[in-house]
Amino acid sequence: MSALQRYCTKVQLWYSNGLLPQQRFQTILTYHMKENESTKATLSSVSRSALVERPRLDEKLALSLHYQTALVHAPHGYGKTTAIARYLASREYCHAYMQCTSDDNNPKTFASRLSLMLISLLPNVTESEDPSDVQLSRMVELLGEISEPRYLIFDDVEFLNHKHITSWLSFLAAYLPETVHLMLIGTDIAVFPKASMHRDAVMQINRDDLAFTQEEGRRLAAYFADDIDDEALELMIENTWGSPLLLKACFAKGEIQNSAQVEGRSRELESYFLPIWDEVPKKAETALVYTALLGAFFPGKEQETLKTGVMILIEKSLFVEMTSAGEVLIHPLFRSFVLNRVRAGKNRRIEHAVAQAVADLLDASLYREAITMTLGIEDYELVASLLDEYCAKLLTDGNLDFITSIIGQLPKVSVERYASLMLLEILSGIRKGWTARHVMDRIAGIQSSRLRKKMQEVDLLSILDGIDLLLQRDFYHAEKLLNKLPDELTYLRPLISVFIASLPLGPEEDLEQVYHHLQETLRTIGIKQYDVLSIVLLGQIGSIQLELLLFEQARQSFDEALRLGYEEKAGYATSCSMAWIGKGLLSLYSGMREDAEEYLLRGLASAKGYSFYLSLHAQLALAEFYIVTDRHEEAVRLLRDAGKQANEYDVTAMDDRVIEAMHAMSLRRVGDIPALEMWVHKYQRKNEQQGVPFDLYELEQRQVLGYYQLTGQTEQAETLYVSLQTLLKDKHRLLHSVILSLEYGAFDLQTAELSRTQVNESHISTLRELYASQHVPKSYLLTDRELEVLKLIEKGFLNKEIAQMIHITERTVKWHASKVYEKLQVTSRMEAVSEARRIGIL
Known part of the structure; x- marks a missing residue:
């Protein structure tokens, strides 16, 4: 089939599906099918899209009078020819039109038709026997004598690619008089000379201009x-x-x-x-499929081959574009069409695109996205492979519901694997407070009779007993019992350590009893190199030793955990995160702030690769470091990130409350009483201690106590302090008892019971510097941004000038200024500057 026949077939297909305006169809038929007398088209109406007034596009087209050349470049279906025809008809400009085909790619044919176009613009001029270049030069010269605007229009220039035609177009762009304007229309305008020195005289009309608003x-x-x-x-x-x-x-x-x-x-x-798919060059097919798989992406420096394919698609207007920021996008409907083609069958290029897309997502740790993408193209074998390889990682990060939903969509479901996931859901549920009734109801709700039978076959009693032992901190016997899991559930064993690490201390636990029990468990199990359970238990023990003010023993426990988790080639294991966090806090309490920050950041980096709960623990520890060292903006940013991360996982309301309580701690430290008051009222509406881990209860109560002190509610503050201090001492929370006394301003070194601890006056001095109650300086009332705005106001800058200087909007500047007035209790710029100078901020 010739190029012309393929083109006509495509036109007929579009028209038969109602996708081609009928005026356009009639024009094409008249030109391309005049040799086929048997072909007839019945026209019943005109294109309604051509009747819509489009002032925005008309204004853009009117600008073509100020340019020598206009390039109208957009994918099929954007009404390029219709828009130009409407514009020329409304202005009644004289023009010459050439509908290009593959036959016009011959230089002689093109030159002959170009000559006829120019003659049609000149009255009383006929074709001569002179060579083409002589004729064209003469006619271009004659056109210069005409003062009215005229247009030379070349449509469907994607069919043209001969270098001689490029030379003709370059000649026209260079030598046409100012009154004659060159206009090229097509999905691919590569025939126009890109390196032309007249490029500045070119106006481009693209998809954004042609698209309907x-x-x-x-x-x-x-x-x-x-x-x-x-x-x-x-x-x-x-x-x-x-x-x-x-x-x-x-x-x-x-x-x-x-x-x-x-x-x-x-x-x-x-x-x-369908016909557009046939136009995709083979060397760009991989890039197209890759783009369709991801929907949008930023090409990396190492993806040169991929980027080359993308640029080919963009140049040919094949519904792929690149934003000014470098992001590659694909038309939603065309993406759907390409993905359907991928589902229908794969060739070597498509398989390469799929493999590359999966590899890039996995490299970015986007496991969910990789699995969802492969499920979308119905590559079930690849989906199962990815689930097998990354199941443990996904489960650790709290993606149980996601995994079960994916397995439910696979054509062949492994009942054993699904049963194991259900058990893990039960584990997670019990952590959130599920009772035995919850567990039985969950099993009864399983729709598959085969799966329900399989669940009933599993020895749930021993598993539930093992979970009960975990909750009692009897880790040794719990592990022995859970090691009896059926063969198909063996891959759950490494997750036990994560479960242990994420368990909060309950409201009724005496910390010394837990400490001795953990020590006994560790002696029974024994310490093993690279053993996850040993490393996690040592981290837990060190954290409790820190709370008991056994600083030297805590340091030894953290160092031993790091020794067990270190391998020369691989470095420190991700399970060392708890040890890094504990060592960071120990360094903070010992006055070594730089070391503390380094260790806490390493703990956060390790936890992100291990467990969401440990990651949250690390973020909260680092946030406390920022708060007590007066780096409040960094603390707020970190807590905001922690909140966003929590929303991505199946976290409990308790986890959200911890983040909110830490944010309240930051508000208390900077003296933001209105914001702290809002949190306190929200907190008091809740049932304070019912079902709340003691660590969270104590953290929230400390912030309420601070609020009472800041607002002068001394009686409520004293009552709360006494009750909370009693609870802390009963549970042997010695470190937090000292911190509470320092925050309240009631700590006395002479009467403090520190004889059994490993702290000295230097430690107490450091803790006093970090936590001791003191009058909040007025400057702390202002955030860094508010202080920056105030300083610029002092220098006499207007709000608009301040906005430009610090790269925010004028409205935001006004908001910051209003907060400054509110906190300084003034009503104008001059009063704010005066008050700030009086109290020493400026």
Whole structure:
């Protein structure tokens, strides 16, 4: 089949699917099928999209009078020819038009047709026998004598690629008089000389200019229906990228009343992309499939081959684009079409694209995204492989619901694997307070009879007993019992250590009893190199020794855990995170702030690769470090990140409350009483201690106590201090008892019971510096940004000037200024500066 026949077939396919405006169809038929007398087209109406007024596009086209050359470059279906025709008809400009085909790629043919175009613009000029270049030069010279604007229009220039034609176009761009404007229309305008010195005289009209706006889409809808929902219209424009042809096709299939109908209409348009798929060059197919798989991505420096393919797709307007920030995007409907082609069958290039996309997602630790993507293209074998390899990692990060949903979509479900995941869900549920009734109801709710039977076959009693032992801190017997898991559940064993590490201390536990029990457990199990359970237990023991003020023993426990987790080639194991966190806090209490920050950051880095709960523990420890060292903005940013991370996982309300309590601690330290008051009122509406781990209860009560002190509520403060101090001493929380006394201002070294501890006056001095109650300086009332705005106000800068200097909006500057007035209790800029100078801020 010739290129011309393929083109005509494509045109007929678009028209038969209602995707080609009928005026455009008639023009193409007249030109391309004049040799085939048997081909006839029946026209019943004109394209309604051509009737829509588009002032924005008309204004852009009118600017072409100020340029020598205009390049109209967009994918199929954006009404390029229709828009130019409307513009020329409305202005009644004289023009010459050439509809290019593959036959015009011959230089002689092109020159002959170009000569005829120029003659049509010149009155009383006929074709001569002179060589083409002589004729063209003479006619270009004659055109200079005409003062009215004229256009030379070349349509479908994607068919042209001969270097001699590029030379002709370069000649025209260079020597056409100012009154004659060159206009190239096509999906690919590579034939225009890119290196031309006249590039500055070129105007480009692209997809963004040709796409329908929402208002224009509404005008088009008026030809098909009385009204359309705003949300549905916005979704249509988003799905079609504002293509006039695709929007018309959506409306032509009947009235659209809501957004739900839009998705169905969009799927019916995929046949439009069939001939476009055939235009994709082989060397760009891998790049296209890769882009469709990811939807959007930023190409890396090492992806040169991929980037080359993307640039080919962009140049040929194959519905792939790159933003100014470098992000590669693909048309939503075209993406759907490409993914359907991938599902239908794979060749070598498609397989390479899939492998590359999966590898890049895994390198970025986007395991969920990689599995979801492969499930979307129905590569079930690859999905199962990824689940097998990364299941433990996903479970550790709290993605149980995600895994079960994926397994439920696989055509062949492994009952054994699904049963094991259900057991892990039960483990997680018990941590959140599930009773035996919850467990039995969960099993009874399983829809699959085979799976329910399998769950009943598993020795749930021993597993539940093992969990009960974990909750009692009897780790040795718990591990022995859980080691009897059936063979198909063996991969759950490493997760036991994560479960141990994430257990909060309960409200009724005496810390000394827990400490002795853990020591006995560790002696029974024994210490083993690279053993996760040993490393985690030592980290737990060291943390409790820190709380008991046994600083030297805690240091030894942390160092031993790090020794067990270190391998010369691989470095420190991720299970060392608890030891790094503990060592960081120990360094903080010993006055070594730089070491403390380094260790805490290493603990956070390790925890992110091990467990969400340890990661949260590390973030909270680092946040406390920032708070007590007066780095409040860093603390707030870290807590905000912790909150975002918590939202991504299946966390408990307790985890959210810990983050909120730490944020309240930051508010208390900077004296932000209004914000702290809001938190206190929210806290008091809750049932304070019911089902709350003691660590969280104590942290929240300390912030309430601080609020009472800041607001002068001395009686409530004293009552709360006494009750909380009693609880801390009863549970042997010695470190927090000292910190509470320092924060309240009631610590007395002479009467403190520190004889059995390993702290000295230097440690107490450091703790006093970090936590001791003191009058909050007025400067602390202002955040760093508010202080920065105040200093610029002092220098006489206006709000607009301040916004430009510190790269924020003028509205934000006004907001910061209002907060300054509120905190300094003033009403104007001059009063704020005066008050700030009086109290020593400025």
